Amino acid sequence: MTSQTQPAPDPSCSNRNDLSGGDQLLCLIQDPYSGTFHADAFWASLGTSIGIMILITLAFSAMRPRNTIVYAPKVKYADEKHAPPKIGKGFFEWIRPVTQAKEALLVEKTGLDAAIFLRFTRMLRNMFLVLSVIGILVLIPANVIGSNKVGGGQSYFVTMTPQYPNPKRLSYIWVHVVAVWAIDLIVAFFLWRNYLAVVRLRRQYFDSPEYLMSLHSRTLMVTDIPPADRTDEGILRLADQVEHTAGLPRAAIGRNVKVLPDMIEEHDEAVRALESVLAKYLKNPDKLPAKRPSMRASKKYRANNGGDNVDAIDYLTSRIRELEIEINHIRESIDKRNAMPFGFASYERIEDAHTVAFAAKKKHPQGTTIRLAPRPNDLIWQNLPLSKKQRDWRRIWNNFWILILTLIWIAPNALIAIFLSNIANLASIWPAFRPNFQRHHKIWSAVQGIASPALTSLIYLILPIIFRRLSIRSGDTTKTSRERHVATKLYAFFVFNNLIVFSIFSVVYGFVSAVIKNRKSEDAWHAVVEGKFFYKLLAGLSNVSYFWVVWLLQRQLGAAADLAQMINLVWVWFCRTFMAPTPRQEIEWTAPPPFDYAVYYNYFLFYATVALCFSTLQPLVLPITALYFAIDYWLKKYLLLYVLITKTESGGQYWGILFNRMIFAVCLSNVIMGLVIRGADGGWFKVYFMIPPAFLIVGVKYWCASMFDNQMIYYTKATLKDPESLAEPGKKVRKNDRVANRFGHPALYKPLMTPMVHAKARHVLGQVYRGRLESDAVAKTGYSDIAMDPMSRNQPGKTARFAPPAEKEMFEVVPESQLDFENFKNRPEFADALGGNGELYGRPDDLISERSSTPRSFLGRHGSGSGNSSRATSPAGSSRSASAHRRVGSGNSSQGSDSAYRRPVEDQVHPAYRDDPSQGDLGRARGRGMYQMSNDSENRLLNGAQPFGRATPPDEVGREAYGLDRWRTGGSGYMGVPGREEEEGSITGYDYYRGRR
Numbered sequence: 001m002t003s004q005t006q007p008a009p010d011p012s013c014s015n016r017n018d019l020s021g022g023d024q025l026l027c028l029i030q031d032p033y034s035g036t037f038h039a040d041a042f043w044a045s046l047g048t049s050i051g052i053m054i055l056i057t058l059a060f061s062a063m064r065p066r067n068t069i070v071y072a073p074k075v076k077y078a079d080e081k082h083a084p085p086k087i088g089k090g091f092f093e094w095i096r097p098v099t100q101a102k103e104a105l106l107v108e109k110t111g112l113d114a115a116i117f118l119r120f121t122r123m124l125r126n127m128f129l130v131l132s133v134i135g136i137l138v139l140i141p142a143n144v145i146g147s148n149k150v151g152g153g154q155s156y157f158v159t160m161t162p163q164y165p166n167p168k169r170l171s172y173i174w175v176h177v178v179a180v181w182a183i184d185l186i187v188a189f190f191l192w193r194n195y196l197a198v199v200r201l202r203r204q205y206f207d208s209p210e211y212l213m214s215l216h217s218r219t220l221m222v223t224d225i226p227p228a229d230r231t232d233e234g235i236l237r238l239a240d241q242v243e244h245t246a247g248l249p250r251a252a253i254g255r256n257v258k259v260l261p262d263m264i265e266e267h268d269e270a271v272r273a274l275e276s277v278l279a280k281y282l283k284n285p286d287k288l289p290a291k292r293p294s295m296r297a298s299k300k301y302r303a304n305n306g307g308d309n310v311d312a313i314d315y316l317t318s319r320i321r322e323l324e325i326e327i328n329h330i331r332e333s334i335d336k337r338n339a340m341p342f343g344f345a346s347y348e349r350i351e352d353a354h355t356v357a358f359a360a361k362k363k364h365p366q367g368t369t370i371r372l373a374p375r376p377n378d379l380i381w382q383n384l385p386l387s388k389k390q391r392d393w394r395r396i397w398n399n400f401w402i403l404i405l406t407l408i409w410i411a412p413n414a415l416i417a418i419f420l421s422n423i424a425n426l427a428s429i430w431p432a433f434r435p436n437f438q439r440h441h442k443i444w445s446a447v448q449g450i451a452s453p454a455l456t457s458l459i460y461l462i463l464p465i466i467f468r469r470l471s472i473r474s475g476d477t478t479k480t481s482r483e484r485h486v487a488t489k490l491y492a493f494f495v496f497n498n499l500i501v502f503s504i505f506s507v508v509y510g511f512v513s514a515v516i517k518n519r520k521s522e523d524a525w526h527a528v529v530e531g532k533f534f535y536k537l538l539a540g541l542s543n544v545s546y547f548w549v550v551w552l553l554q555r556q557l558g559a560a561a562d563l564a565q566m567i568n569l570v571w572v573w574f575c576r577t578f579m580a581p582t583p584r585q586e587i588e589w590t591a592p593p594p595f596d597y598a599v600y601y602n603y604f605l606f607y608a609t610v611a612l613c614f615s616t617l618q619p620l621v622l623p624i625t626a627l628y629f630a631i632d633y634w635l636k637k638y639l640l641l642y643v644l645i646t647k648t649e650s651g652g653q654y655w656g657i658l659f660n661r662m663i664f665a666v667c668l669s670n671v672i673m674g675l676v677i678r679g680a681d682g683g684w685f686k687v688y689f690m691i692p693p694a695f696l697i698v699g700v701k702y703w704c705a706s707m708f709d710n711q712m713i714y715y716t717k718a719t720l721k722d723p724e725s726l727a728e729p730g731k732k733v734r735k736n737d738r739v740a741n742r743f744g745h746p747a748l749y750k751p752l753m754t755p756m757v758h759a760k761a762r763h764v765l766g767q768v769y770r771g772r773l774e775s776d777a778v779a780k781t782g783y784s785d786i787a788m789d790p791m792s793r794n795q796p797g798k799t800a801r802f803a804p805p806a807e808k809e810m811f812e813v814v815p816e817s818q819l820d821f822e823n824f825k826n827r828p829e830f831a832d833a834l835g836g837n838g839e840l841y842g843r844p845d846d847l848i849s850e851r852s853s854t855p856r857s858f859l860g861r862h863g864s865g866s867g868n869s870s871r872a873t874s875p876a877g878s879s880r881s882a883s884a885h886r887r888v889g890s891g892n893s894s895q896g897s898d899s900a901y902r903r904p905v906e907d908q909v910h911p912a913y914r915d916d917p918s919q920g921d922l923g924r925a926r927g928r929g930m931y932q933m934s935n936d937s938e939n940r941l942l943n944g945a946q947p948f949g950r951a952t953p954p955d956e957v958g959r960e961a962y963g964l965d966r967w968r969t970g971g972s973g974y975m976g977v978p979g980r981e982e983e984e985g986s987i988t989g990y991d992y993y994r995g996r997r
Contacts (some may be wrong), residue, residue: 135619233650398474538679
């Protein structure tokens with residue numbers, strides 16, 4: 001074998017005066033890291049990172065007892081079951097409950113998604129601790145022994161790498177080959193072991209009371225339904241074609257909500273804009289500005305508002321009223337005949353739903369797709385009507401734009417690496433800038449230290465937003481799938497641009513330049529051979545490995561900053577000091593912030609990939625990565641226990657993408673290690689010997705998928721066909737629970753937002769607001785009759801005319817003492833964005849009550865009320881909060897009318913869901929088709945009007961006003977649900993529908 005030695009490195013390109021500007025640029029591109037990293041940089045980064053992290057942690061320990069809203073909001077807001085362990089006021093008393101919290105407690109208090117995130121972090125910590133032993137005790141000594149020290153002057157960081165292999169000691173390369181086998185086996189072991197643990201957690205999740213009592217656990221989602229089957233009966237027929245089950249499901253076909261979601265979004269934006277205008281204008285209510293606020297009207301409505309600039313308050317209040325009227329009109333005009341190509345089918349038994357879903361994996365009756373339904377708050381409704389062809393095309397275009405974005409970022413990434421991280425390089429090729437740089441060297445050094453990380457951080461904050469929007473446009477039907485796709489695309493972007501391109505760009509450019517230069521005197525192939533690509537790759541990767549060592553050390557600062565909530569604290573302080581926040585903003589600031597799983601999973605996967613790829617090139621990355629995950633595990637554990645919430649609980653569905661990306665990271669590291677061994681002149685035989693571990697790790701992936709995936713997805717894969725025959729003698733088998741299908745589009749029933757104002761400005765609202773105040777109570781109908789007055793929300797059976805003055809007012813006045821998320825956590829407008837699915841606060845959206853098997857969200861206080869109601873009601877959790885939030889003005893904020901109480905029950909049902917009179921009642925179902933039955937998706941889906949008034953019996957005095965009795969129709973059953981007498985004679989049993997075959 002020929003000896004390969006590298007001469008002493010040239011002086012830094014920025015210090016060479018013999019090169020022109022263009023030649024210096026080419027020199028910098030070939031080696032952008034020359035003169036930047038050395039031993040002192042490592043120790044400086046280690047000291048500053050650990051030191052600043054300790055200071056931030058001490059500052060957090062000092063501020064935590066005095067700022068529980070920021071550092072422990074879940075202690076205040078969570079219900080008793082989900083409240084984290086109590087924590088003392090001592091300086092370090094937050095450490096003990098974090099260290100004592102086991103995985104079972106984490107699952108109960110934080111949810112399965114958070115528990116699996118912490119398990120994944122713990123797996124990476126333990127895995128890199130074991131790999132650090134191999135790196136420190138095996139790889140570093142082997143590299144030092146096999147390093148060529150003839151040139152002298154090398155730093156001990158250089159001798160730790162195989163950058164200068166000694167041609168007389170090339171046998172040490174076998175140590176790298178064995179290390180590759182050991183690393184692959186260790187990673188495979190940890191992945192397999194944690195796969196088993198995740199399966200165990202998923203099975204425990206299936207058996208949890210929350211899952212067993214949820215609606216989505218027994219519901220199927222059917223998409224791509226052909227026009228002929230777009231009925232409730234059609235959904236039942238499609239499900240029955242897949243698998244016969246003992247119970248007959250209750251079906252609900254999707255309805256066309258037209259432009260309703262867009263109008264509600266525009267309404268919410270108008271409300272927030274009005275709140276912002278009022279907050280600024282009424283910042284000092286005793287000294288109002290002389291000029292009223294103005295704004296540019298929307299181009300669409302500019303012609304109707306007399307020009308470009310209009311009075312902001314009048315314009316926004318007018319737009320809000322108009323939108324409310326239009327929204328209510330569209331809600332009343334939804335046509336039940338205009339069905340959409342998606343629907344839902346809910347079973348009485350979870351086993352039936354999962355059996356059908358498992359059987360539907362390989363069956364697509366009539367071209368449909370049948371799978372388990374997600375939680376209702378997890379759905380992206382706008383993408384459900386898309387056809388397969390539309391989704392495929394959107395997915396192709398989405399991947400195309402992400403590819404373009406990835407390629408475009410190559411040039412800015414290279415410029416940031418060359419110039420922004422070292423402004424001296426910019427001065428070396430820009431003569432006009434050089435004098436200024438030399439005169440103000442300290443100022444530009446400060447700019448260099450701030451600009452590069454700030455610009456990079458800003459880009460990494462924007463990227464997830466871009467990828468989320470692209471994922472929605474690509475047709476993702478759930479938020480969970482969207483977040484999984486965001487994580488995978490972010491990971492691909494980071495690996496390609498920040499690892500592959502960033503690390504080997506200079507190597508490839510230098511090799512191509514050398515080939516072009518040698519080709520002038522030699523043939524092309526000989527020039528390629530003389531270019532020594534593999535050795536240049538080894539040298540280039542060894543040089544850039546110093547950067548990754550320092551970069552990984554600096555990640556500790558990000559972990560500490562997350563614990564201290566520095567960004568949130570600074571932003572809230574700035575807004576409250578220099579701006580005029582609205583009451584809604586101040587309430588939202590007190591809510592527990594959601595945890596961004598996609599972003600943090602991408603970070604952790606990327607750190608692990610970098611460490612694995614450079615494990616043999618620079619073994620120091622292994623203990624540094626282990627140190628990062630060891631610290632961040634405890635810090636994230638505290639945050640997930642006490643601060644952060646899971647906005648959309650997926651039940652641990654992120655594990656699949658984590659497992660697959662770790663498999664990819666191992667395979668990529670094997671490729672890089674093979675190139676390194678070839679560059680060290682280890683020969684192709686040693687490279688071939690490294691191929692089996694790659695097949696082994698891929699085999700582990702497919703084996704785990706075949707063995708465990710079905711256990712993680714399905715509660716069961718088969719069920720008994722006739723459980724009635726196996727019932728105990730004398731035991732009555734429960735009939736169909738009549739599970740109501742409440743997977744209705746939120747636009748049909750979601751209450752509209754009410755503008756909020758500070759209580760200190762209440763006395764001047766009459767001067768500021770020029771719209772209707774009290775006379776609007778009868779504006780909707782044009783009659784002054786009591787019978788036509790809007791209905792009071794807080795006093796059912798009373799009209800708004802005789803309601804307290806607070807109900808007649810348009811704005812919701814919030815006192816300063818009540819600007820707390822605790823008073824609003826059950827309001828839909830806050831719960832949807834900040835409350836997750838409500839489970840943390842004891843109000844899961846799709847929990848089925850024991851008595852009626854209907855979702856509790858439609859029976860509780862937070863329910864939307866009547867289908868005719870458009871505005872959200874004030875919280876009524878306590879007398880304090882009930883009296884704290886007042887309403888000012890009226891207008892169309894009160895949409896209910898007591899005429900709803902004088903009409904028959906059928907007339908109170910939303911028009912889109914009323915029965916066809918020609919079909920008769922449920923008693924005629926015996927003469928109908930096999931699947932035809934009372935249709936819950938067309939019957940009283942949005943029904944919520946107050947029942948007919950009746951005297952309160954003595955034994956019911958003081959009973960909770962929001963109990964189940966409120967939903968009684970005066971008979972023994974709930975609205976839209978037959979009473980016990982009718983249920984006894986129900987025809988929904990298995991024998992009737994299946995026995996006649």
